[in-house]
Amino acid sequence: MESTEYAVVGAGLSGAATAWHLAARGHDVALLERSTPANDAGSSHGSARIFRYAYPEDFYTALVQEAKAGWDELARLSGKQLITPTGAVDYGQVRQPERLAAVLAGRGIDHELLSAQAASERWPQIAFDTQVLWHPDAGVIDAHESVASMVDQAVAHGAQLHNNWAVASITAANGGYVLTSEDGRSLHAANVIVAAGGWLPQLLGSLSLPSSFLSAIPQIQVRQEQAYHFPYADQPDQAESPWPTFIHKRAGWQAYGLPGGRDADFRGQKVAEYNGGKILPSAADQDGQIDPANRRRVIEYVKQYMPGLIPEPYAETTCLFTNTPNEDFILDRVDGITILSPCSGHGAKFAPLIGQLAAGLATGTASVPDQFRLAAQAGHVEAGAHA
Ligand SMILES: Cc1cc2nc3c(=O)[nH]c(=O)nc-3n(C[C@H](O)[C@H](O)[C@H](O)COP(=O)(O)OP(=O)(O)OC[C@H]3O[C@@H](n4cnc5c(N)ncnc54)[C@H](O)[C@@H]3O)c2cc1C
Known part of the structure; x- marks a missing residue:
């Protein structure tokens, strides 16, 4: 043996x-x-995961700072850009942008807290409903x-x-x-x-x-999550997008999105409902099927909150969350x-x-x-x- x-x-x-x-x-x-x-x-799998420092707890923000050193080392060793800088916006009542800003301030991480109005002027492609935390050092990880x-x-x-x-x-x-x-x-x-x-x-x-x-x-819950790529309304075919990543948390609904990169032919934003997929006994039970009701919810969300996207997904994918309580x-x-x-x-x-x-x-x-x-x-x- x-x-x-x-x-x-x-x-x-x-x-x-x-x-x-x-x-x-x-x-x-x-x-x-x-x-x-x-x-x-x-x-x-795929080309898009959010890299961000914004967490409501100092514990995780400090860990992201530590992790960044590892990403820099890996980029140096591989000679590849594994994180594309985009910056991030975080907003919505439940997301508590002020609290996130306080954590970033405590860690000396560059950020701004903007009114919804000021944020809408800077990113007219997004309809903001609360104050917005912006931090420019966020980006998109190419997971694969x-x-x-x-x-x-x-x-x-x-x-x-x-x-x-x-x-x-x-x-x-x-x-x-x-x-x-x-x-x-x-x-x-x-x-x-x-x-x-x-x-x-x-x-x-x-x-x-x-x-x-x-x-x-602890109880481990596996979910088959779903994500959709929506085309940019005003900038098709751009490898470099001015779109930030976003996390929008309101009561009863959490959405996130990010430039989809290679998976999206560099021409769209990946948007998903957080914890919106079905619960599975285990990864072996996944079927890779998109739930039409979930697709409809995300399309409605894009219509309401993402004026800079055409609300017709051109690609979609499933992926597993493995959640602890x-x-x-x-x-x-x-x-x-x-x-x-x-x-x-x-x-x-x-x-x-x-x-x-x-x-x-x-x-x-x-x-x-x-x-x-x-x-x-x-x-x-x-x-x-x-x-
Ligand atoms: C839709 C989605 C969006 C996400 N967005 C973000 C984000 O924006 N930012 C962020 O930081 N994180 C994000 N994540 C989380 C992040 O992607 C995961 O934390 C990470 O990929 C987990 O990696 P893993 O290696 O633990 O699991 P996996 O990538 O699933 O790796 C487990 C591996 O084990 C193999 N395996 C399983 N059983 C066996 C066995 N018996 N024998 C041998 N091999 C086995 C599997 O084939 C698999 O390759 C997201 C995840 C999903 C699904």
Whole structure:
């Protein structure tokens, strides 16, 4: 049986980042992916995720600042622009622009708080309904290219990428673990990092996790989200768009949008209802079908709030959210198994940092924020269970 020091399960943004950081530290790494890196069935495909500093909690804004250093390093190593600067606008009663502005001010991050009127003059393509937070250092992450770049870095440091290697079970053996694939192959690993995205709920029961650890994992909800590309009314065919990313939160409805980049032929804004998709038992139950009622809701939203878009989507996609109840990530370890779930719809921007934290936790060389550990999320984990 082949063996490795660290097996990383899943090559989305989280697993790719973890494999990169482990391999760069000189460890022997096997990256096992049920399909291919950043495949369309996961959460890390395509060219558009919002990179922003605006969070209502200082905790996450500080983490974005840390993550940015990792993005800069990855851009330098890959020679690619992985984040396209666009700036971001955040607005709506529930979004609380003033609160976001206070957090950014506390962190010394460039921003402006504008009246709805002033914002409408600057971005006539958007109809604002409250004050608006603008911060110019936000942008759009090319998720697919980012995964590819991190996998390249991992492989350059000696990691082995195994495509089409779907882990079915993990069993404790010989001071480590035996990973068995759905088609009967096996691999021995001293340590395992599980970064399986929306497949995590279905895998949890097959990982030989102690029951105290398993029961402390919060409820994980997988949603099949939907996003639509709407053409710009006044600027077809522009690779560089003056459109910012936006997050608009009102009571009962949350929308976000961003220049869609390559996925949208550089000629439209990707717009979606946040948490607007159906709940699935697990990623394996997704059907990739758009719900017509959701499409209609988003079209109506665009008609009302996005005068700069033609309200006829020319492309659409589904993608998986993997939500914890409070949208915190899960990053914890028991014995030689590290569990990693930085989804909840906002994990992409942290990817290089999440990989660094996961590598530190898995190697026992660094701790991770308490907020990501199960003890903080679900009450109590048996003393001594954590490495
Ligand atoms: C529509 C949408 C919009 C988003 N917008 C933003 C945004 O604007 N800003 C932001 O910061 N974040 C955003 N996110 C969140 C971000 O994209 C996710 O946090 C991130 O992609 C999660 O990556 P992951 O590696 O954890 O999961 P995934 O990308 O799903 O990767 C998991 C991988 O594991 C593999 N796998 C699963 N099971 C097995 C197995 N048994 N064996 C081997 N391999 C396995 C899968 O094939 C997959 O490749 C968005 C997500 C979605 C879906």
